[in-house]
Amino acid sequence: MLLFKAAQLLLFSIPVYADMNKTGSLCTVTPSGGKDDSPAIMDAFKQCGKNGQIEITEGDFTIAKVMDVLDLQNCDISIKGKLTWNDDIQYWLRNSISVTYAQRSTAWRLGGTNFSMRGHGKALFFGNGQKWYDQNRNQGNQAGRPISLTLWKANNVFIDGITWRQPQFWHTFVAHSQNITMTNLDMNATSNSQWNTVNTDGTDTWNSKDITIKNWVVTCGDDCISIKGNSTNVYVKNVTCYESGAMCIGSLGNPATTPDYVDNVVFEDITAIHSSNAAWIKTYPGTGHVRNITFRNINFRDVNQPIYISPCIYSYSNCDSSRLKISDVTWENITGTSRYNVAAGIHCSGAAPCTGLKFSGIDIKPKNGGEAKFLCSNMNKDSGLQCTGSCPGNHPQQLNGNV
Ligand SMILES: *[C@@H]1O[C@H](CO)[C@@H](O)[C@H](O)[C@H]1NC(C)=O
Numbered sequence: 001m002l003l004f005k006a007a008q009l010l011l012f013s014i015p016v017y018a019d020m021n022k023t024g025s026l027c028t029v030t031p032s033g034g035k036d037d038s039p040a041i042m043d044a045f046k047q048c049g050k051n052g053q054i055e056i057t058e059g060d061f062t063i064a065k066v067m068d069v070l071d072l073q074n075c076d077i078s079i080k081g082k083l084t085w086n087d088d089i090q091y092w093l094r095n096s097i098s099v100t101y102a103q104r105s106t107a108w109r110l111g112g113t114n115f116s117m118r119g120h121g122k123a124l125f126f127g128n129g130q131k132w133y134d135q136n137r138n139q140g141n142q143a144g145r146p147i148s149l150t151l152w153k154a155n156n157v158f159i160d161g162i163t164w165r166q167p168q169f170w171h172t173f174v175a176h177s178q179n180i181t182m183t184n185l186d187m188n189a190t191s192n193s194q195w196n197t198v199n200t201d202g203t204d205t206w207n208s209k210d211i212t213i214k215n216w217v218v219t220c221g222d223d224c225i226s227i228k229g230n231s232t233n234v235y236v237k238n239v240t241c242y243e244s245g246a247m248c249i250g251s252l253g254n255p256a257t258t259p260d261y262v263d264n265v266v267f268e269d270i271t272a273i274h275s276s277n278a279a280w281i282k283t284y285p286g287t288g289h290v291r292n293i294t295f296r297n298i299n300f301r302d303v304n305q306p307i308y309i310s311p312c313i314y315s316y317s318n319c320d321s322s323r324l325k326i327s328d329v330t331w332e333n334i335t336g337t338s339r340y341n342v343a344a345g346i347h348c349s350g351a352a353p354c355t356g357l358k359f360s361g362i363d364i365k366p367k368n369g370g371e372a373k374f375l376c377s378n379m380n381k382d383s384g385l386q387c388t389g390s391c392p393g394n395h396p397q398q399l400n401g402n403v
Pocket residue numbers: 021022023026028030
């Protein structure tokens with residue numbers, strides 16, 4: 001009897017996760033069947049994150065704790081199961097990992113050099129987002145509301161074939177990273193209640209360079225692909241966005257004392273359906289620059305205001321004092337229907353007028369017929385755009401009807 005007790009005690013005191021096993025350099029994680037699977041996954045990262053492989057098998061995994069892994073090196077991660085982040089909102093609000101940018105935080109942070117995460121079209125990340133959308137009640141940027149997946153100080157990374165449903169906040173964030181390729185991702189945040197999802201962006205890049213985004217389908221209720229400060233060499237191709245802000249540079253320039261630079265971005269072969277904007281740039285009245293951007297082959301349907309530039313987003317004040325210079329931006333082959341009679345609202349800052357804007361192959365028709373307006377202020381005259389009128393600084397990002 002005593003012996004039996006001792007054996008039992010021993011069994012429970014050894015911190016071995018029955019659902020993680022290591023064979024050579026391969027760590028395999030299988031579902032525990034309802035318990036928190038994050039300790040087993042973290043154990044796999046610890047034991048096989050360097051010069052190894054991690055296999056998260058098919059099945060249902062529960063994630064009840066933050067996962068912070070910053071030292072991956074030469075590691076291939078394969079995921080075939082469904083990972084569900086639990087809905088203990090109080091836990092996540094207290095424990096989400098800071099990602100510095102605008103006091104945002106994340107549930108899962110990955111960093112290191114030379115790693116891949118392949119989902120084989122099978123991995124499903126379920127964030128229990130509806131709980132977040134309902135408690136958030138349309139408030140923007142709730143502190144502690146976690147980004148699903150953040151690449152942080154990550155170099156040479158390949159991510160492929162993952163599906164997200166109902167993420168808690170942004171689907172993905174790329175920060176302080178270089179040479180990141182993310183292909184074949186399928187994202188959908190859709191609220192089924194009276195409350196909007198709010199801030200369920202597809203991805204945001206920040207302080208990063210050499211990023212490729214290809215073959216995504218995103219439904220998100222906020223910015224689809226958003227390029228934030230200090231992003232360089234970003235290539236986005238073949239992305240379809242529903243209910244989103246589509247292709248966006250910004251927001252930039254906040255705080256005004258910190259310069260934000262965005263250089264060399266190409267968006268091509270993009271489809272936007274029922275979105276707020278399509279190919280646009282938003283900044284606060286700040287400092288820095290946006291330079292050498294191409295929006296090419298963008299087709300859309302029912303977009304509130306397809307082409308838009310604001311130097312004073314959200315406050316619509318001090319619009320002409322922004323020194324965040326926008327130059328060398330090309331819109332080429334931009335076609336589709338606008339929701340109202342405005343195809344473009346472009347107000348550049350009086351203190352730093354836009355230069356080198358170029359437009360060609362612009363064919364935008366209001367969905368209910370009539371002619372579209374192209375409103376422009378403080379930009380180069382040789383852009384190729386037939387401006388039909390001027391655009392005031394307080395011209396809104398979203399319209400409520402014809403102007
Ligand atoms: C351990 O992992 C291997 C795959 O490497 C698998 O075949 C085996 O069933 C696993 N064992 C347990 C006990 O989970």
